[in-house]
Amino acid sequence: MEKVFVDTDIILDLLGSREPFYKHSANLFSLADQGKIKLYVSSLSFSNLKYLLSKQYSSDQARKKLLKFKTLVNVLAVNDKIV
DSSP, X not given: OEEEEOOHHHHHHXXXXXXXXXXXXXXXXXXXXXXXXXXXXXXXHHHHHHHHHHHHSOHHHHHHHHHHHHTTEEEEOOOTTTO
């Protein structure tokens, strides 16, 4: 199975419905939902996304979007060894 690391901007395209990139990001995450690829994201992405999405949505809506999104991806830790 193909493994793909996803940058925060691509996630923001999906969760923030940013055009003209939304369709491409939705296709990528659909592949993960179908089990065709495995997606990985940095744990730091979640704090950045919460901040950015809270500008577009209420804090509660942003949190709910992130909780639902988390089911599609594998979260990679950032620790001393990784840095």
